Amino acid sequence: MRLDLAEQPPRADILRRFEFRVYSQNWADGILLYLFSVLSTTDRRFIEFGCGDGRECNTANLSINFGWRGLLMDRDRAYADAARAYYLERLGLDGGVRVAHRKIDRDNVNDAIRELGLEGELDLMSIDIDGNDYWVWEALEVVRPRVVVIEFNPSFGIDKAITVPYDPDFDRFAKHQSGFYHGASLTALVKLAKAKGYMFVHAESAGVDAFFVRRDVGEGRVREFTQEKLYVPSPERAWAGPPWAQYEMVRHLGVVEV
Numbered sequence: 001m002r003l004d005l006a007e008q009p010p011r012a013d014i015l016r017r018f019e020f021r022v023y024s025q026n027w028a029d030g031i032l033l034y035l036f037s038v039l040s041t042t043d044r045r046f047i048e049f050g051c052g053d054g055r056e057c058n059t060a061n062l063s064i065n066f067g068w069r070g071l072l073m074d075r076d077r078a079y080a081d082a083a084r085a086y087y088l089e090r091l092g093l094d095g096g097v098r099v100a101h102r103k104i105d106r107d108n109v110n111d112a113i114r115e116l117g118l119e120g121e122l123d124l125m126s127i128d129i130d131g132n133d134y135w136v137w138e139a140l141e142v143v144r145p146r147v148v149v150i151e152f153n154p155s156f157g158i159d160k161a162i163t164v165p166y167d168p169d170f171d172r173f174a175k176h177q178s179g180f181y182h183g184a185s186l187t188a189l190v191k192l193a194k195a196k197g198y199m200f201v202h203a204e205s206a207g208v209d210a211f212f213v214r215r216d217v218g219e220g221r222v223r224e225f226t227q228e229k230l231y232v233p234s235p236e237r238a239w240a241g242p243p244w245a246q247y248e249m250v251r252h253l254g255v256v257e258v
Contacts, residue, residue: 014223015202015211023060026206028149032062032124035147035201038221039213041123046070047113047143049104049136050128054083058126058149058209063087068123069096071116075103075129105132105168106139113142123147128209131170134163134184134258138192146217148198154207154234155246156185158227162255163188178240181250186210186227188258199224207234 018034019027044067051057051072062068072087074080080101087097102112113119125145127133133150156162163184164170172182184192189210190200198212201222213222233243240246 016205019204023056023064024058025056026208027204028058028126028209028211029061031202031204031211032058032147032149035211035213035222036123039146039217042121042146043123044068045118045122046124046126047118047122047145048072048126048128050074050126050130051079051083051099052076053079054086054099058128059124062124063095063097064090067096070098070122070124071113071118072097072099073102073104073112073116074099075101077101103168104129104136106135106166107168109136109139110142113140118143120144121146124149127151130172130182131164132166132168133182134188134192135166137189137196144214146214148193148212148214149209150189150212151183151208152186152189152203152210153180153183154186154232155180155237155243155250156183156188156255157243157247158185158187158231160255161185161188161191161258163258165254165256175253176250178246178249180237180240180246181253184258186231190227191258200227200230201225203227203230203232205232206236207232 018030020030021027022029046059048059051074080099084099119142121144124147127150175181193212197215199215199218201213202211
């Protein structure tokens with residue numbers, strides 16, 4: 001399926017109409033179903049970093065309802081054990097979802113994935129590790145996902161391409177009680193994505209996840225946007241004021257321009 005891009009209005013919310021959730025934390029389920037209806041799939045394999053207990057993550061709908069297979073990872077052993085039990089109950093022994101307890105960082109990410117049996121092209125990768133997200137994606141080489149979903153930090157705004165300094169033991173709430181100090185700005189992720197050959201296609205209305213499509217897969221099928229067009233502040237963080245005020249709360253902790 002191809003979009004006739006010449007007939008599509010240049011609206012910033014062109015994918016907003018497809019947002020809905022079944023198992024995802026916010027609105028990723030609908031966006032992913034739409035993207036793969038346009039892009040098609042290959043082997044329907046995925047990898048997700050930071051799956052929690054598996055009940056509310058970006059790949060759950062695809063594996064439970066559409067037969068996708070893949071690898072879930074979480075640094076918390078209790079979460080990984082809970083996710084393993086959940087998918088065993090839902091999908092059985094041969095359900096195609098493997099859960100691993102791993103603390104992923106930029107130094108071990110490629111070896112860990114390779115050891116767990118994934119290499120080469122796959123359809124989807126999701127990164128939500130509340131800290132070194134930028135650094136992990138930058139270091140990743142062993143797999144080439146066609147679609148990437150990665151959490152951005154809405155409190156960092158879009159004025160600068162910034163991320164938290166690399167720290168293999170990063171703990172978001174230990175760094176600051178607000179939880180506003182983590183990850184990277186949307187601008188930093190868009191810049192990294194371009195360097196890795198990806199198009200920025202959507203930022204969900206919850207101000208959490210950004211969606212990227214590998215350029216060789218998406219050109220002529222999906223529209224590329226700038227971060228200025230699609231950035232959305234987080235409604236859940238509005239209690240602390242606008243994004244610039246949220247950033248002021250944590251700026252003393254330091255960031256890295258990339």
